[in-house]
Amino acid sequence: MAAGSISEDEYWDSIIFFLTLSSKIDSKWTIVDTKDGRRFAKKTEVFILSTENKESTMNDDVIRNTELMEEQEEDTAAFQVRGNSDVEVVTYEYHILYSPSYGVPVLYFNAHTQGGKLLALEEVWKRVPDVYKERLSEERWTFITQQEHPLLGRPFYYLHPCHTADLMKNSPVLTDKRHYIVSWLSAVGPVVGLKLPLEYGKLCVS
Amino acid sequence: MGENREIQKGVWEGRIPVAFRLSEEDTDGERPEPVYLMVPRISYFPLHTEKINKHFLKYASEKESEEIWLEHDNQPLKWHYPVGLLFDLYGSETSLPWTITVHFKDFPEEELLHCVSKDAVESHFMSSIKEADSLKHRGQVINSMQKRDHKQLWTGLLHDKFDQFWSVNKKLMESSGDETFKYIPYRLYMVDRHYMTNLFRPLTEEGHHQSLKHLLLSAVPQFFNEDEEFQKHVRIHGTEPLLDTPILWLSENFSFPDNFLHLVISDK
Incomplete structure (x- = not known):
């Protein structure tokens, strides 16, 4: 195996470890079995995005998301009025798959509005947090694009895996290969709004 | 060549x-x-x-x-x-x-990727070449090339220039001695299901060449009878290659410009 990559067996060990952590923390990740006996890890997350400011990125949105949720608890009626006028509910579905070609995990995702409409690629790019914007402007077409989901055959967005091994090669040394997924996901997830609670890192250490 | x-x-x-x-x-x-x-x-x-x-x-x-x-x-x-x-x-x-x-109407979003411009085609094409090289040479050949060479692969295809494309592509197709392809970039297609692929080495541990038949035996054993006869047809570029053809030779010469062997399996 090249530096930074993992074998499929190591990958599954790491996924199982990751799901065990998830069950202790937020239980948001599950394993999906496809019709032809293949598997992948999946998580669904609902974001409440501002429509006032179309340029807002996932960073701002997440903050807004939390604020609104708190508001909702206080006053449901007020939330609903606001909800109808200036926010948009977008459901993100994240899949983690193993790429045998690259020997690394790959993050696939789709994002649908409440009406069931798929977020366009331009919209997905727009929502990438500012810290990654420079890279996005230089190489958007080799960063996030649409691709056929290798196990479902349907269109999904994905983060190109060609630099993942390099990224992981330079990440802090993994004393336990089972920590690979946590380390990888905390590095690439935030690009598309996927943030791992700190507890994942803490549980890895303990 | x-x-x-x-x-x-x-x-x-x-x-x-x-x-x-x-x-x-x-x-x-x-x-x-x-x-x-x-x-x-x-x-x-x-x-x-x-x-x-x-x-x-x-x-x-x-x-x-x-x-x-x-x-x-x-x-x-x-x-x-x-x-x-x-x-x-x-x-x-x-x-x-x-x-x-x-x-023009009712774009089937659940089935087709959007194609807003030729950039989307270029992106897909170059990703495939990178993935193929990752399989063949751990990505070492494509990553050692310059941006100019990458562009030449794309413009060669775009403008239908065989020599322009192959002058760069031959480096990606080089496999001599110890430097033979690690795995064969291929995908198998059938109507009504999505493609299949797996890691497949062109040579056995003893150094013997694996054939197209060996690849099919490993990927779709269910389509062989007890006498190891293939019960379907396999097609690429409109032809049915002989099952005895060494898979390395096929990969070098019959791959699409994206460096993958796209093989269609059918009943007829």
Whole structure:
């Protein structure tokens, strides 16, 4: 195996470890079995995005998301009025798959509005947090694009895996290969709004 | 290269006669005559249909140009598959020219990738080449090339320039001595299911060449009978290669420009 990559067996060990952590923390990740006996890890997350400011990125949105949720608890009626006028509910579905070609995990995702409409690629790019914007402007077409989901055959967005091994090669040394997924996901997830609670890192250490 | 050059050129020059028709749902009144085109097998539809789209749009009821998409016999055609693969998969039993319906309405978002510009095709094409090199050489050849070389692969395909493309592609196809391909970049396709692939080495541990038959035996053993006879047909570039053909040779000479062997399995 090249530096930074993992074998499929190591990958599954790491996924199982990751799901065990998830069950202790937020239980948001599950394993999906496809019709032809293949598997992948999946998580669904609902974001409440501002429509006032179309340029807002996932960073701002997440903050807004939390604020609104708190508001909702206080006053449901007020939330609903606001909800109808200036926010948009977008459901993100994240899949983690193993790429045998690259020997690394790959993050696939789709994002649908409440009406069931798929977020366009331009919209997905727009929502990438500012810290990654420079890279996005230089190489958007080799960063996030649409691709056929290798196990479902349907269109999904994905983060190109060609630099993942390099990224992981330079990440802090993994004393336990089972920590690979946590380390990888905390590095690439935030690009598309996927943030791992700190507890994942803490549980890895303990 | 020598004799192989002729084979690679033959693969490159394959064309399919296509009749493009505007869908009935997309016209208010007069349905325009079909447009005929010879489309390279190794290329992608969006690189050839620009003029057709402009022409048909004059007749389309939706002037707000919605995204164009193609369909044959109720099967939406994935633009990110090479033309020859789509034909071998869906069109090989129809009479020529291959009739394809052009749609402007009701883009099947659940089935087709969006193609907003040729950038999307370039991105897909280059990703495939990178993935293939990751399988063959752990990505070492493509990563050691300059941006200029990457661009030359793409423009070679875009402008149908065989020599321009192959002068760079030959480096990606080099496999001599110890430097032979680690794995074969391939995908198997069948109607009504998505593609299959797996890691497959071109040589056994003892150094013997594996054949196309060995690859099929490992990927789709269910299609062989007890005497190890293949019960289906396997097609690429409109031909049925002999099952004894060494897979390394096929990979070097019969791969599409994206460096993958796209093999179609069918009953007939």
